[in-house]
Amino acid sequence: MHPLIPGLLFVCSILLILFRPKQKVSCAPGPPSIPIIGNIFRVNLTEGAWKVFTRMKAQYGDIIFFHGLGTNILVLNSLKAVNDLLEKNGTIYSHRPVFTVAGELMGLDQSLALIPYGKEWREHRKLANIALSSVSVQKYRTVQEDLSALLIRDILINPGDFFKHVRLSAARVVMSVTYGFSVDTDDKYITHAEKTMEIVTTATVPGAFLCDFLPFMKHLPKWVPFMKEAAHGKFMIDTLVDRPFEQVKSELVSGTAVDSLARDLFSLGGSNVEFDHRIKWILGTMYGAGGEATYATVLTFIMAMALHTEKQKKAQEEIDLVVGTERVPTIADLPNLPYVKAVIKETMRWNPAFPLGVARRSSEGYVYEGHFIPKGTIVMPNIWAIASEPNSKYDPREFIPERFMDSLVSTIDPAAYAFGFGRRYCPGRFLADNSVSIMISTILAAFDIFPPANQNLKPNFSLNMISYPKPFDCRIVPRSENASRLIIQRAAHCQENSKI
Numbered sequence: 087m088h089p090l091i092p093g094l095l096f097v098c099s100i101l102l103i104l105f106r107p108k109q110k111v112s113c114a115p116g117p118p119s120i121p122i123i124g125n126i127f128r129v130n131l132t133e134g135a136w137k138v139f140t141r142m143k144a145q146y147g148d149i150i151f152f153h154g155l156g157t158n159i160l161v162l163n164s165l166k167a168v169n170d171l172l173e174k175n176g177t178i179y180s181h182r183p184v185f186t187v188a189g190e191l192m193g194l195d196q197s198l199a200l201i202p203y204g205k206e207w208r209e210h211r212k213l214a215n216i217a218l219s220s221v222s223v224q225k226y227r228t229v230q231e232d233l234s235a236l237l238i239r240d241i242l243i244n245p246g247d248f249f250k251h252v253r254l255s256a257a258r259v260v261m262s263v264t265y266g267f268s269v270d271t272d273d274k275y276i277t278h279a280e281k282t283m284e285i286v287t288t289a290t291v292p293g294a295f296l297c298d299f300l301p302f303m304k305h306l307p308k309w310v311p312f313m314k315e316a317a318h319g320k321f322m323i324d325t326l327v328d329r330p331f332e333q334v335k336s337e338l339v340s341g342t343a344v345d346s347l348a349r350d351l352f353s354l355g356g357s358n359v360e361f362d363h364r365i366k367w368i369l370g371t372m373y374g375a376g377g378e379a380t381y382a383t384v385l386t387f388i389m390a391m392a393l394h395t396e397k398q399k400k401a402q403e404e405i406d407l408v409v410g411t412e413r414v415p416t417i418a419d420l421p422n423l424p425y426v427k428a429v430i431k432e433t434m435r436w437n438p439a440f441p442l443g444v445a446r447r448s449s450e451g452y453v454y455e456g457h458f459i460p461k462g463t464i465v466m467p468n469i470w471a472i473a474s475e476p477n478s479k480y481d482p483r484e485f486i487p488e489r490f491m492d493s494l495v496s497t498i499d500p501a502a503y504a505f506g507f508g509r510r511y512c513p514g515r516f517l518a519d520n521s522v523s524i525m526i527s528t529i530l531a532a533f534d535i536f537p538p539a540n541q542n543l544k545p546n547f548s549l550n551m552i553s554y555p556k557p558f559d560c561r562i563v564p565r566s567e568n569a570s571r572l573i574i575q576r577a578a579h580c581q582e583n584s585k586i
């Protein structure tokens with residue numbers, strides 16, 4: 087713990103006593119609390135809050151209530167609770183938490199992912215849904231397939247760096263699809279985007295800044311450390327959003343722009359300042375939101391394969407049978423690859439990219455199953471708990487793709503939870519599905535993945551909002567000379583095409 091934290095908590099408790107009456111609401115069950123601090127700090131975060139909340143389910147049930155420092159948090163531990171509140175009562179539960187620092191000071195409240203539920207959100211969302219519909223994203227299949235071939239080539243050349251290659255590849259897909267930029271021009275954007283997303287994901291953890299609890303702190307002078315941090319964040323985010331937008335705009339004017347979400351969105355409206363601003367932020371949001379969850383999923387897959395070589399073999403046999411060894415798999419092959427699809431589903435179930443979803447906030451008080459949920463409560467869908475729901479046949483913590491092919495004992499499809507819920511359900515899901523599927527099936531076709539030669543591979547995932555494996559070792563070996571040759575040919579062919 088930082089040495090300043092106890093002091094800050096003390097100051098902040100005094101301020102709360104002076105300025106804010108203690109809220110007398112703790113109607114839904116939750117761990118015992120102490121005055122002012124409440125029970126929020128009872129959660130041991132060293133292993134991931136989602137696992138703690140999932141264990142607490144046995145004691146407290148489907149909804150668990152935390153409070154303290156003037157903040158209320160409700161954790162939803164079952165698909166039923168999530169559907170009842172986030173879907174059926176979407177009018178109340180579609181807001182996001184208010185982040186004074188990330189939202190107001192850094193400017194992220196202009197982003198589709200954080201805009202308060204209301205008219206402006208609806209306008210953004212309408213445009214995003216058009217640009218990312220299941221039909222619209224079909225035209226990016228070739229780009230996605232080309233970039234998968236490039237990924238395989240990069241891993242072939244330097245398998246030890248697979249982690250970096252997967253990250254870069256996922257970022258390139260979003261970059262190409264969002265703005266239509268080629269691989270050669272985008273690396274400066276990608277490096278910048280990665281740095282910015284690190285700032286964004288830490289700043290949007292509820293309670294990341296004391297100022298989020300005590301908004302009046304935003305009036306503190308510029309030299310205060312967190313104000314400096316906020317100013318730096320704003321600069322990084324503005325650059326992330328502005329720079330590619332200016333470039334694509336000039337390409338559109340000069341007629342050199344290729345197919346992209348940017349081109350689609352520009353074609354939808356007039357050119358006025360308000361519309362420009364909206365499009366700029368929608369594109370920036372897609373770009374920011376799209377890469378990390380995609381590579382988190384692919385890296386989780388690689389780890390699962392290293393741990394379960396027998397499942398890997400089964401998936402590869404299916405690909406050899408259906409696709410053959412004379413060509414590379416395409417997105418169009420996926421419907422004919424049921425086992426590979428089950429592996430992808432199992433990856434998203436085994437370690438969902440957003441184990442606690444993306445938090446919501448309630449806009450009204452509401453009584454659910456006899457428990458009062460106050461206005462302004464931060465609501466977290468515990469996707470991990472839903473994904474780990476035990477059933478009579480399969481251990482929820484084991485990696486068993488077969489569970490999705492069992493006609494007797496059914497398992498909830500991750501499509502029902504991995505991409506969120508209700509009105510703020512992930513608009514990028516079709517694009518993401520294609521990216522993840524083609525990357526995974528191309529990797530399966532090209533490589534055998536083994537655990538490291540002389541050490542145990544233990545799953546170890548980051549505890550951030552987006553959870554992915556911490557850097558790990560594994561051996562990635564080409565399956566055959568033919569498979570490698572095919573990939574190199576394909577990669578060379580798509581670079582020649584210089585479309586990407």
Ligand code: HEM
Nearest residue numbers: 198199372375376379380440444505506507510512514518
């Ligand atoms: C495997 C990849 C992905 C996963 C697992 C994923 C998952 C999610 C989840 C759980 C949410 C929160 C939804 C909620 O509040 O209930 C979300 C929101 C969002 N996602 Fe994704 N996502 C992925 C890829 C993408 C891609 C590729 C894009 C864009 C091109 C994208 C754009 C967005 C946006 C803009 C939001 C905010 C929507 C809103 O607040 O209205 N995502 N995503």
Ligand SMILES: *[C@@H]1O[C@H](CO)[C@@H](O)[C@H](O)[C@H]1NC(C)=O
Nearest residue numbers: 128129130131132133134138
């Ligand atoms: C939190 O959990 C970890 C792992 O389960 C344990 O090692 C640690 O002692 C716990 N910390 C506290 C304060 O209980």
Ligand SMILES: *[C@@H]1O[C@H](CO)[C@@H](O)[C@H](O)[C@H]1NC(C)=O
Nearest residue numbers: 170171174175176177178452
């Ligand atoms: C919440 O959902 C229930 C069940 O669908 C419905 O009866 C109720 O009217 C909803 N309340 C609000 C405020 O949306």
Ligand SMILES: *[C@@H]1O[C@H](CO)[C@@H](O)[C@H](O)[C@H]1NC(C)=O
Nearest residue numbers: 543544545546547548556557
């Ligand atoms: C997981 O990673 C953290 C830090 O990166 C490390 O301290 C911890 O020991 C690792 N856990 C396991 C089980 O390897």
Ligand SMILES: *[C@@H]1O[C@H](CO)[C@@H](O)[C@H](O)[C@H]1NC(C)=O
Nearest residue numbers: 410411412566567568569571
């Ligand atoms: C490799 O490719 C060549 C030419 O396409 C083919 O004749 C040969 O049978 C392939 N080898 C294997 C092991 O698939």
